[in-house]
Amino acid sequence: MRQAFTRESADTRRDALIAACARCLGTYGAQGTSVRAICLEAGVSPGLLRHYFEGVDALIAETYRATGTRVAFALHAAVDAIAVGDNRGRLLAFVTANFRPPIADPELLATWLAFWSLARTDPAIGKIHDEIYAENRQDLERLIAACSDAPADPRLMAVALTALVDGLWLELSLGNAPFSADEAGALAEKWLDSFI
Amino acid sequence: MRQAFTRESADTRRDALIAACARCLGTYGAQGTSVRAICLEAGVSPGLLRHYFEGVDALIAETYRATGTRVAFALHAAVDAIAVGDNRGRLLAFVTANFRPPIADPELLATWLAFWSLARTDPAIGKIHDEIYAENRQDLERLIAACSDAPADPRLMAVALTALVDGLWLELSLGNAPFSADEAGALAEKWLDSFI
């Protein structure tokens, strides 16, 4: 007897596989994310992966893109929770959202680490990486420029702020960090106020 | 005919295997670092690895420790190149050395990424990670405290400086960074001056 199954639309199956891939990367890391593990997580047979994707590398690439937009969405939601007039508040919200769920999350870090390590090797992943980071920096520069007393060089400030936030986020998500999420937010705010 | 070989002391062989492991992690990433790849790089047969280490995981752990001390050594060398009286200069040297070789190096980043991803899974690696970071932070706090007008809370400043430096180093080493090593150094200096 063959296992029962239901036919799904292409989009549904692709999304399910992408979500399963992200869960595997977060749970088992890049090493433990195999075709069989992904398909088991998605509840389909291993062969189906290649029916929807060129190969496992292509699925991981699309998962990177999906994860990037998910993060961007969460950041935008944090910004939109602040009144449109409060430009400094919106910028601060964008920054401090990185220290709270769902962004400050060990599983998301594991996913991101896998992407970083692949970005050096796989050119396709590297391209996606550049796009995601460019978009994020653009968002940040926009929020900086919207502030009344914006600095002369928003690019360098965006660079510094991104680096600070990434570093804090990284150590916070790695665990055993010698500081709290609140302290991270306070540091970012202090740094921000010294500029604008 | 069997391949010729020479007998080496235990320390020599262990060091050679550790160095080969680091090169593999940097060149091929964690995914491409296998027992066979390491031993090919070291110029020995695959079986020899288990003659000197519990397994490949143990070798990677020792490689982490060795890499950590190598980085710490490079940072200390940068500090010692500055006159003992110039406390601010020594702190600045410690910080900016992170943006120059051999620390700002794609291969070192790849090695470090592998360690980060393993730190979550393997408790032994996680322990080594905590120790390395604690030492680094202690060094930084010492240099901060040595400055004449040290801030009230050197811990939080060390946290922030570490995060900023890590973030800048990360993106610099990932490549395609929208800023230069000099700009990174200038940013760190600016941040440093706003504190002390």
Add this chain to the structure above:
DNA sequence: CTCCTTGTTATACACGCGTATAACAGCGGT
């Protein structure tokens, strides 16, 4: 109700992995 398309499963293949084991050979002691 039946047929046909095709999404899905099951199986197989070649390969690389980490490890275990036995045979070999370098090299110091005698």
Add this chain to the structure above:
DNA sequence: ACCGCTGTTATACGCGTGTATAACAAGGAG
């Protein structure tokens, strides 16, 4: 010059990997 210890190699085993292929069945069309 020979022996014996052991560092080193060679080979093999079981397993998991990504992918290719054929058999199957779900579900709409007629």
